[in-house]
Structure formats: structure tokens, C-alpha cells
Amino acid sequence: DTAVSQTPKYLVTQMGNDKSIKCEQNLGHDTMYWYKQDSKKFLKIMFSYNNKELIINETVPNRFSPKSPDKAHLNLHINSLELGDSAVYFCASSLRESGELFFGEGSRLTVL
């Protein structure tokens, strides 16, 4: 069983569309994250949720809206996609008091 799974792994779409990336963890962790890795390979935190509550919201356009229906899921919805949104998005999970994060395999988003 994959500990942190993301779907889809690849996503190609047109500018202006709306898309979602789903993330699920089966580790029993209480905190989940979304990171973005751009073409220059910098990994940046976008959001962090603890027990379904938002605890970090970095400077991210409000076109990005995370949704956490329960502790095991953190989905990322993106409205009105732009070219600059093209990146690899990584979901991760951990226990709140730990710096040991478990990452998913990433979802590569390409906006044309």
C-alpha cells in the first residue's frame, strides 16, 4: 500500500480551465501539506492542514483552494489555470510534532 498517494500523476490542460489534484495518506498522520516544485526545482510550501484545519497558507493566489474532507485527505483545486501554474505538486503528511514528512510521488501539471 502506498503511504501517500496522489492522483493524477500527470495532468495536461489548457489555460483558464479548473482542475483538481487529490491526495490521500494511510499513515494515520494528523497533518498534511501541499508543496510546489517549479522548473528551477525549488520546493516551496503552499498549504498545511492539521486535523482538517488550515495552519499554513503561504503567498499563494486564491485561485488555489485546498480542501480537507477528513484527516486522511487533502485535495488541491486550482481555478483559472495559468501558464505559471505548470509545476510538480507534492502532497506530504506527518505528525504535527514531527519534521519527518512522507511525500507522495508528485503530480506534474502542464498548462498549455
Next chain:
Amino acid sequence: DAKTTQPPSMDCAEGRAANLPCNHSTISGNEYVYWYRQIHSQGPQYIIHGLKNNETNEMASLIITEDRKSSTLILPHATLRDTAVYYCIGWVYGGSQGNLIFGKGTKLSVKP
């Protein structure tokens, strides 16, 4: 959280020990040193962490200087599969809202 400094790249011969340095001169007393790596196209992977004492696990050893201003990650017998970007990160519970901040890391190339 402490700013960390790592060399941008290093080479290592297969089967030899890989010693990856990290400077963290501004680290605070309760801040841990975490190491992650990212193999090409995969999600980051936790390796090891420590506070004051040296640590060892099945993947690597972590040597932290007595003044805690620097540390070295040691891969005792590097293999080709250890080729990756290695990140040294300072983390403290409650610091940056528990967020792991990734820098540029060290690109380790293990050569046959």
C-alpha cells in the same frame, strides 16, 4: 528557522563514503537538523535527523559538531541509486508553523 548552506554539487565514487556537509551557524538550541533527499522525478525522502548527538540509521549517519554550527551526512557505501539532491534543513516544532523549508541542496552524483 536556521538558514543552511550546502555546496551545490559533489561527486562520489561508487562504493566509497559520501560526506555531505552543511553549515547552520544560526541554528537555535531547540532546532533539529533534518536531512532529506530527492531522487530524480520522485518525492523527497526523509533520511535522518538529530539535535545534538550523532545519529545513525539504516540509511546514513549524521555527525553534528559540538557547537552545532555544522553537520555532515555520511552515506557509508554510496551506490548509483544514491545519486540525488540532498537537503539539509533546520526544523523546530512551532517554528515557521512547523513548516520544512527546502533550500537548494547538494546534487550528489555517484559515479561508477
